[in-house]
Amino acid sequence: MPDRLEVRIGEYGSALLAESQLTPRDVNRLRALQTHGRLGLEQTPAGWRLKAGATVGLLVLDRIRLVMEPKFAISGDRLMGWLAYALGAPAPLPVTSRHWATDPEGYADLVATALLEQCERLLREGLRRDYVRRQNLEPVLRGRLDFVAQTTGRYGQLDKLHTHTFDRETDIWDNRVLATALQVARALTTSPELARDLHTIADAFPKAPPADAALRALDRTRYTRLNGRYRPAHTWARLLLRGGGVTDILSDHGMVADGLLLAMPALWEAVVRRLVTDAAVPHGGHAVPSNGAAGITVRGDLGSTSAFRPDVLLNLPDRDLKGHMLLPVDAKYKRYDRHGVAATDVHQLLTYSAGYTSGNDRRALIVHPSTGGHSYRILTVDSPRGCLGNVHVLGIDTQTLPQEAAAWVGSVLQSPNG
Structure with a gap:
C-alpha cells in the first residue's frame, strides 16, 4: 500500500483538508458515508472540512489515511475486549494487542490480529474438507463418465475421458471467505510484520473470491458440528468485509468503503x-x-x-x-x-x-x-x-x-x- 498522509480525528471532531488531498473517488465515498450519517463533508474556500460523528475506525482513501478515534481513552486491547464481548467472539491475545492512543494502526490492526489468530488455529487443527464436484479431462476413468461431453467433444476418441469426480478438498466456502478477509486485512494494516504474517497464512487458504461474493456466502452460512469451530474466524471476517458492519453493530446497506468503521452507539x-x-x-x-x-x-x-x-x-x-x-x-x-x-x-x-x-x-x-x-x-x-x-x-x-x-x-x- 503506498504511503498516505495520516489524518486523525476524535469523535465529533473535525479536520480541514486541502482540495488536492481528496480525489473525486474519495469525495464520492465520503458523500456515501455522509448519507448514512457516519461523518460530515463540507466544501469550503480553503478545501474540505471533515466532521466526525460517533463512528470510529479507519478509512483508507486514495491520498490520505483517516483515523477516527473514540472519545473515551480506551486502550486497544480493552476496546477489542468489549467488541469481542458484544459479538460473542474471542479477542486477540493481550501480548499481540496495541494501544489506540499510541499506535497508528489501532483498531484495524487489532481486528486483523484477531482474524490471524483464528486462522492460525484452524490451520493447526486442519482446514475443513468437503466433497467438491469437478469436471475433469483424464487419461483414465476416475469418478463418473460424462457420456454427453465424451460423445460430443471427443467424437469416439478414448485417449482422454470427460469425468465427474467428487473429492474432499479445502476449496469450500468456509475457507474461501477467510482468504478474502485476509486480503482485506492486509490492505488495511501499516505494520510490516502483521502484513507479512497475513500474506503467509493466506497462501494456505484456497483462492479468494470477491468481497461481495464472500459476504453473501457468510450470510448463507449455517453452523453445525462440522463447521462450528469456524464461527469465531467468520465473525472477524464478516467485520472486516463489511468495513465494520456486523449485524446489529453497523449496517451501511450495501455501501462499501475501504476501511474498518464502527458505530460506537x-x-x-x-x-x-x-x-x-x-x-x-x-x-x-x-x-x-x-x-x-x-x-x-x-x-x-x-x-x-x-x-x-x-x-x-x-x-x-x-x-x-x-x-x-x-x-x-x-x-x-x-x-x-x-x-x-x-x-x-x-x-x-x-x-x-x-x-x-x-x-x-x-x-x-x-x-x-x-x-x-x-x-x-x-x-x-x-x-x-x-x-x-x-x-x-x-x-x-x-x-x-x-x-x-x-x-x-x-x-x-x-x-x-x-
Whole structure:
C-alpha cells in the first residue's frame, strides 16, 4: 500500500483538508458515508472540512489515511475486549494487542490480529474438507463418465475421458471467505510484520473470491458440528468485509468503503444487551421481547403508528419472591458520568417505566460508559400528585473486564435500591 498522509480525528471532531488531498473517488465515498450519517463533508474556500460523528475506525482513501478515534481513552486491547464481548467472539491475545492512543494502526490492526489468530488455529487443527464436484479431462476413468461431453467433444476418441469426480478438498466456502478477509486485512494494516504474517497464512487458504461474493456466502452460512469451530474466524471476517458492519453493530446497506468503521452507539447498545442479560441470569432473570404485543405503541396520530422500545426488557424475580417484574433498560452512549441526564432521556425512561412497571415501583435503567470506576445514582421524578418514577443511572467503567462489569450490574439489580 503506498504511503498516505495520516489524518486523525476524535469523535465529533473535525479536520480541514486541502482540495488536492481528496480525489473525486474519495469525495464520492465520503458523500456515501455522509448519507448514512457516519461523518460530515463540507466544501469550503480553503478545501474540505471533515466532521466526525460517533463512528470510529479507519478509512483508507486514495491520498490520505483517516483515523477516527473514540472519545473515551480506551486502550486497544480493552476496546477489542468489549467488541469481542458484544459479538460473542474471542479477542486477540493481550501480548499481540496495541494501544489506540499510541499506535497508528489501532483498531484495524487489532481486528486483523484477531482474524490471524483464528486462522492460525484452524490451520493447526486442519482446514475443513468437503466433497467438491469437478469436471475433469483424464487419461483414465476416475469418478463418473460424462457420456454427453465424451460423445460430443471427443467424437469416439478414448485417449482422454470427460469425468465427474467428487473429492474432499479445502476449496469450500468456509475457507474461501477467510482468504478474502485476509486480503482485506492486509490492505488495511501499516505494520510490516502483521502484513507479512497475513500474506503467509493466506497462501494456505484456497483462492479468494470477491468481497461481495464472500459476504453473501457468510450470510448463507449455517453452523453445525462440522463447521462450528469456524464461527469465531467468520465473525472477524464478516467485520472486516463489511468495513465494520456486523449485524446489529453497523449496517451501511450495501455501501462499501475501504476501511474498518464502527458505530460506537450501536456497539454500546450491543454491549448493554449482553451485559444486563448476563447480569440477570444468576439471579433468576432473563431478557424478554419488547416488541409486538409487549411493545408501547402510539396510535391516532398523522402518519403510521409509532412505538417506544427499550434496548432490553428484563424479567426479574420480584423482591418478595412471589412473582416477577419487568425492568426496562436503555443504553446511552453519552458522558453521563460528567453531565446531567438530558430531559428527553428522562421523559423516554418515564414512558418505559409507566408502560412496564407497577404503580408501586415505577423504575427504569440507563446504562452509560464511564471512566475512573463504576457509578450509580437514582433520579427521582416528583409531581404535585406524588412520585412519577425513578430513573436508575448506571455508569460502566470501560477500563474493566466485561465479566467484572456484569457482576457489578448484577449486584446493583439485587440491591434494595436497585
